[in-house]
Amino acid sequence: MDITGIAKSHQAGIPxxxxxxxxxxxxxxxxxxxGYAREDAAQGVYMGNKFLALRKSEVAKVAPDRAAxxxxxxQEMADMKTIRExxxxxxxxxxxxxxxxxxxxxxxxxxxxxxxxxGDEVLTYTAGVGWHEKESKxxxxxxxxxxxxxxxxxxxxxxxINAGAVEMQGGFDARA
Numbered sequence: 001m002d003i004t005g006i007a008k009s010h011q012a013g014i015p016x017x018x019x020x021x022x023x024x025x026x027x028x029x030x031x032x033x034x035g036y037a038r039e040d041a042a043q044g045v046y047m048g049n050k051f052l053a054l055r056k057s058e059v060a061k062v063a064p065d066r067a068a069x070x071x072x073x074x075q076e077m078a079d080m081k082t083i084r085e086x087x088x089x090x091x092x093x094x095x096x097x098x099x100x101x102x103x104x105x106x107x108x109x110x111x112x113x114x115x116x117x118x119g120d121e122v123l124t125y126t127a128g129v130g131w132h133e134k135e136s137k138x139x140x141x142x143x144x145x146x147x148x149x150x151x152x153x154x155x156x157x158x159x160x161i162n163a164g165a166v167e168m169q170g171g172f173d174a175r176a
Contacts, residue, residue, distance in 0.1 A: 029058070033054070036054065037051070111125065111126045116138075118137060118138070120134075121134050122135075
């Protein structure tokens with residue numbers, strides 16, 4: 001089974017980061033950076049620890065809350081996995097082990113595709129059409145074998161009937 005989903009930040013309750021327009025390199029910040037640069041130059045170090053900490057602090061002001069995003073997406077993935085496993089268990093209980101379902105929610109609508117153990121699509125559900133049954137390869141083979149057996153038996157029976165009719169015609173005395 002394959003379930004696709006996207007957690008959007010407005011649905012996930014994750015605060016949006018400050019936009020880049022909110023952050024500005026102020027004159028005081030510029031002076032602080034110049035001070036760190038002079039200290040580092042005096043020590044023979046390029047971009048020392050004070051500047052790196054300042055830079056990290058300023059970048060954090062505009063960065064998304066990645067930890068919250070990872071946690072929320074991780075939870076969504078766990079939920080999807082739980083749903084997927086539950087759906088698989090229900091399909092196995094209802095139909096037997098070798099069935100899988102694929103849920104699609106992309107494009108113009110949603111659909112569910114159910115596959116048998118051979119990977120043949122056997123059912124499709126869409127909101128506009130409902131359930132649509134599709135013949136598996138095994139069903140096609142059985143249909144073919146049954147039709148062929150029926151055709152042979154029917155053809156033999158017709159030949160017997162036609163042969164009996166000829167015998168009756170042959171034994172019929174038209175002059176009587």
